[in-house]
Amino acid sequence: MAINMHVPPLTSLLGRLRLRQLSLAVAVEELGSLRKAADRIGISQPAATKMLAELEAALGLPLFERGRRGMVPTVYGRALNRHAHLVISDVGALRDELAGLASGAAGRLAVGMITAAAAGPLSIAIAQLKQRRPRLDITITVETSDVLIPMLEQGRLDVVIGRPVQTDHGQDIVFTPIGPERLSIVCGAQNPLRTRPDLSLCDLAEAAWILQPRSSPLRQVVDASFREAGMETPANVVETASILTAATLLQHSGMIAVVPHSVALHYVSSGMMAILPVMLTRQLDPYGALTRKTRAAMPALSELMALIPCEPDP
Structure with missing residues (x-):
């Protein structure tokens, strides 16, 4: 033909x-x-x-x-x-909504979130939404922003709580800021480094680090902080986006890691981590809600966003 x-x-x-x-x-x-x-x-x-x-x-x-x-x-x-991908995803969303209505359920909401949001106000907001809408089917994917945004563009997620990253088709994405995200350098609760008040980034250069993958915004901030300090990013590195994996490694080794401050506070309170007195020269941009312009308005998503408190800059 x-x-x-x-x-x-x-x-x-x-x-x-x-x-x-x-x-x-x-x-x-x-x-x-x-x-x-x-x-x-x-x-x-x-x-x-x-x-x-x-x-x-x-x-x-x-x-x-x-x-x-x-x-x-x-x-x-x-x-x-x-x-x-978007057409098929939207037809799937239509099918799910109709099926939910037919069965007496209240629809479906697919949420992607970065780790800091998972440990912070978003999880509380989702719990509150679930109380209001007990039959709403909510799925949550926790990943880095560079992984989540392509899923949003393909229609596999309804919203991403993260930060913008450069993509070929970013013009379809709307970003609504929620709040800042501080970073902390942490070690295991038994690591001898936790008792040293005079640490600097230079003192940690030879340590074994746990860092997020190179494509993630957090890793790019860490790399930039080392460059500004006149140093190379440490060569002794384990790369993972999993906070659970990082927490386990910290407990059983002398390694150190960079994690969102809200995550660090959670693990410090449980006795698993200690925050080291070292600040990175760079911090992450504020995170927020990323949605698609072309996706039909979803009442459940609007309700979720109303439940998330905006945090002032520190």
Whole structure:
């Protein structure tokens, strides 16, 4: 079927595009194989070949090309699939809301949050929302902002409590500040460093550190603080975004870590960590709520945001 390289008007697309075509395009990109994509959506390979050709003809653009590692999306295919993820996610949200209404439930809310928010006011706000809406299905994903925001862009999350990171499609994201996030350098409660009042960042350069992955905003702040102190980021590093893993390592070693201050206070009160008297020269930007402009308003999300107190700068 010939491709005319001419994008048709919206009215034509609404009459010709089908959800299964979009599901096929997403599967082809993820699996790199038309046969595997056909298996995923439950059709034969010849039917998938025909469906993909019809999709390309409807759009007037080539969506995939064959590479050494299988089917590879063109620039048009990547753009299509970015929007296809959102369409499929929104249809899923529609299905969940209708199913919830039919069963007497109250819908679904998918929340992504950074660790500082998980240890702070957001978790309290979610508990309060659950009391008000006991049949609301709430799912929570705790990760770094650089991991959560692509999930928001794909429609897999309704809101991210984190901070903006640079992406190719950030124009669809709205950021509403909530509050600042201090950082603390911590060690295990039995670490001898906890008794030294005269520590400096230079004194800790040779220690073993637990740091978040290089792509995370927190890690970038740590790296910048070492540069401003005229030092390289320590080479003896364990990288993890898991606070539980970091807390366990601190308890059983002489390692040190950088964690949000709210998290540090939680573990200090439980006798698992000590905060060292060393300040980083850089701090994280305020965190807040990130949502998609193009996502329909959700009453449960609006109610959750109203329950989260904004914190003043320290």
